[in-house]
Amino acid sequence: MSYNEIKELIIARFGTEIITGENTQNPQPFLIIKTERLADVCQELFSNPQTYFDYLACITGLDNGPEAGTLEVIYNLYSIPYDHHLTLKVVTERLTPTGTLPDVPTVTHIWRTADWHEREAYDLVGINFTNHPDLRRILCAHDWEGHPLRRDYEWPEYYHGLKVRYDNHNEVNGFKGEYFKTFES
């Protein structure tokens, strides 16, 4: 099925308001789904014999920075029997008004791949996947503070008495800002 057919199918099943945005200019067009309904859409895409997305390739958490104030979670789906792809996306605020991590429904009950990938997104980007069976840190240490891939993340001074940035080699030895001068616009 092509991207447009899948989109029609989702609209026919859930109504137009479920899609809050899309980008067809991108080389891999993507749909932005209403965050609360994500699990329903995924369940439909998984179990509908016309789409049958049985393989969740990748989940990416992405922080757009404090100015934009949004977080994105990107789901790359693939159907092995039909050989078609779909990119889904949900957009949510960086922090809830009460200061807790934003909630995104889990898809672990549909694809077990999501289990570890969501744990990783929680660990590095700071997204709370609701109803996840086992949401712990996976790559960072269990008592690490903060979420390193957030744009406003600050490295801790010490971790268990060890200096985290123990050397400012680049600043001292002449690489100061050199790289960014060369490559950043």
Place this chain on the structure above:
Amino acid sequence: MPQVLILGNRQKEMSQPSSPYSNYIIQAEPTLHNPDNLKAGEMLLNMGPQHPSTHGVLRLEVITDGEIITDVVPHIGYLHRCFEKHAETRAYNLTIPFVDRMDYLAAMNSEHVWAMGVEKMLGIDGQLPRRVEFIRVLVAELNRIASHFLAIGTYAIDIGAYTPFLWMLRDREHIQRLLEWVSGARMLYNYIWIGGLYYDLPIGFEERCREFIDYLQPKLDEFEDILLKNKIFIDRTANIGVLPLNVAINYGCSGPMLRGSGLKFDLRRVDGYSVYPELEFDIPVGQGIMGTTGDCWDRNYIRALECRESSKIIRQCLDHLETDCKRTPDFDPQAMCPKKIRPKEQELYFRAETPRGELGYFFRATGKSDIPFRCKGRSPCFSNLSVLHEISRGCMVADMIAIVGSVDIVLGELDR
């Protein structure tokens, strides 16, 4: 064998500051299962992170009932080197050495995926000189053989066969010397660049490579006879760790794990990137010859068969490199390398087949910077290992060693 973690009350006692043991154990690593809540007869064992059979720094929390495993919880992250954080601060071409260090056993394959992904964003995929493409495929397949040799060899050690390991490492050494001749490095090459290659192949490489492939053919038969068709090996691996196909797909397994479970799925064929559509090779799938489809033996047999297929591909690449894509004095493999790598604003997920399965990179380019806004590596081992608890429940402790080995994890890639 695994060391026994301090259990229950003993752990609390030892971690008390007043305890005489407090100097030895200040703080144990966290476990998912609470030792106090285990059922009668169950025991919490800790394997790793420094354990020879875990292939790196993987820690397994194992709940056993006698000799039977009731649950396994992998704890990963001991080799986390913030690849994604680094990738957000470096230009695309400067990240290639980091990519090498992710999957250090198949660095050429990782580089190839990265380079193809960035080329696709730049829109220069499919325009590269054919000689460059054939050299890329050639070195990637050489690296695939080397990686599979190490996988099978160390697997043999895990289950107690030492000789095949030495034999396989001897022949892997030939590949590493060939690749060292090409790139200057034994394992971490930085050879495949975005839009081209670091250098052309050295003069005389094609002949030496062909010599090596001729030498390799009888060795592959030999390996099969001494290891894979060995009665002891079959007894240790057949019908152990059976991974049903639907579970494999649902957990996102790929590569030999997925093919071992009986699905003919290889991204080299499915996506047909680079020059793979022109090359002839088969995709071996697990058929359960010695036991059930999807057992440890199948997974290793797939790897052995893939070495044969890879050598077929290498022969065809050499044919092309010696006839229609011949070396010419004015051939510059860096000719297509862009001086400034600045893709348009876009998001791209690019995937390709490495020895361990589907390696994918997700890029978000802003169009205003040479640096990716976000780069995520989807590593095949990460998903492959997550199925471990599913397939090792109910087997013996010694069989779990066999199962962990058959997944063929590289912790550098798993933890990124």
